[in-house]
Amino acid sequence: MNPIPEKNTLALHVQNDFPSLQRKRRGKQVIYFDGPAGTQVPLAVIHAISDYYRKYNANSHGCFDTSRETDNMVLETRKLLATFLGSSSWKTISLGANMTTLNYSLSKAIRRSLEQGDEIVITQLDHEANRGPWLELEKTGIRVKEVRIHQNGTLDLDDLARKITRSTRLVAVGMASNALGTVNDMHLIRNLTRQAGAWLLADAVHYAPHFPIHVEELDVDFLLCSAYKFYGPHAGILYTREGLLDQLEPDRLKTQDQQAPFRIETGTPNFATIAGVGETIRYLSGIGSGVSLRDRLVSAMEKIGSHEQELALKLYHDLRSRPGVKIYGPPFEKYKRTPTLSFTVEGKTAREVACFLGERGIYVWDGDFYARRPVEVLNLLNQGGLIRIGMSMYNTGKEVERLTETLNELFKTI
Ligand SMILES: Cc1ncc(COP(=O)(O)O)c(C=O)c1O
Missing domain, CATH: 3.40.640.10 (Type I PLP-dependent aspartate aminotransferase-like (Major domain))
Structure with a gap:
């Protein structure tokens, strides 16, 4: 996949604010793609x-x-x-x-x-x-x-x-x-x-x-x-x-x-x-700009949202090109949606994929995320549900690349 230019991205600006991003597994910084279950917390908080x-x-x-x-x-x-x-x-x-x-x-x-x-x-x-x-x-x-x-x-x-x-x-x-x-x-x-x-x-x-x-x-x-x-x-x-x-x-x-x-x-x-x-x-x-607090907050959320969308879209295109991967939820091309991608991998349960990634320091969720009804309606409950990857403001293009490389490793085992 094409590398995302990382100059001046939001993530680089905020990364030092989040002490937990320094956590390592097997010598590498861990990647938090578990934002929809709870995001990391900046030092000021x-x-x-x-x-x-x-x-x-x-x-x-x-x-x-x-x-x-x-x-x-x-x-x-x-x-x-x-x-x-x-x-x-x-x-x-x-x-x-x-x-x-x-x-x-x-x-x-x-x-x-x-x-x-x-x-x-x-x-x-x-x-x-x-x-x-x-x-x-x-x-x-x-x-x-x-x-x-x-x-x-x-x-x-x-x-x-x-x-x-x-x-x-x-x-x-x-x-x-x-x-x-x-x-x-x-x-x-x-x-x-x-x-x-x-x-x-x-x-x-x-x-x-x-x-x-x-x-x-x-x-x-x-x-x-x-x-x-x-x-x-x-x-x-x-x-x-x-x-x-x-x-x-x-x-x-x-x-x-x-x-x-x-x-x-x-x-x-x-x-x-x-x-x-x-x-x-x-x-x-502090992430946004504007005169009033409201303006700064709106601007911050817009900045965060567009950064996350860019990352989610990159991942979406990568996942779509992989045989055996089925993405759920509305397609990015046609619908406004959050930067949260859920999918299944043929031949592996969601738990197996999440554990494979987790072992390599990439934190993602699997299952139904307490949204059991949609997962049930999509007939996915008895297969262990979905793998969910969520983008947050501190995620980077390089992290998405590490995820896709790790998925390449996983696919070699299938
Ligand atoms: C869409 C949605 N609604 C409600 C909840 C429940 O929130 P809380 O954990 O604050 O009770 C969650 C938690 O994951 C959620 O994602």
Whole structure:
């Protein structure tokens, strides 16, 4: 394959920021193509987390310095996240352990505003974290309808249009598939949802690391993402349209703050992690350019996205030329998609390929990535699922070349 010129690439600029990239296996630096499962963390974020414990560790709402500093830091993180997501109010940003836990809390809260026979629409494409909490509600008399996918990993939009009806109260859909790289047409989904008078919930966990997000333009009611997928620590983020969370009845203690965004946050938060999340947004903003923080964040995400697309495209062309490799998900030529490539290799299970690469210091995922439903629908579950290679901002063209050379070695063994 043609070498990618590495002068001035984003990856070279940021590589020294990530200490874990120095890790070696068999004398060579390891390659992290496991970004869709969680990205590496820059030193600035690691420092922000340890500084929290070193300098101002305290519980919130006390009448002393460290407690006030903790409160200020949490507020600042909410403001940074609001800007990152394109929301004009920090009151729209709730924090939690991870996306799954927040979505479960939200599903219980939403259930309390529904009536027997109300309908929720989910999709076959989604990660189980955006299916399980809604499917659970079937036990309580809510009807859950599932939108089908095509073989190429795109949503069946006719089926979607049929399944959203006057009885639909919520459409819960992923913006991008962590298994197949599909990017959904949120504009169309939003229009269908609004025509039915339903709420729209977007799972942006796999979208947020690769594209800028404008929640207000998207016109969603709920949006969830996870900081550990975009270079931050393990934390979940929930955006709720301003005013809406106050109308819902999440599980909560009578002693806690009853207003949004706190209304859905139970117990003592992981303050150190929240400090890390705030620093992640500051770190990302340093990659972009522009006058306002929002401009810098949008520019950063565009820069990251186009760097990753270039790498994914190179790998895509290489994989396509290999007999015995079958790539899943929508083709790059025709569809907007994330830089996440999933495939199978004839004669090897996904686990065998991942282990072969892992032994050689190339970290990739295999299986269903908790997106079990699409992998099941594509009839891949009983063969061990897919091999998934995800590009992140610190990956380089040379790393893609090392991967393809290592795949050449693997193919000699088949
Ligand atoms: C698309 C998507 N949605 C939801 C989740 C669940 O996120 P969390 O691990 O924060 O619960 C993941 C995690 O891989 C994901 O990729």
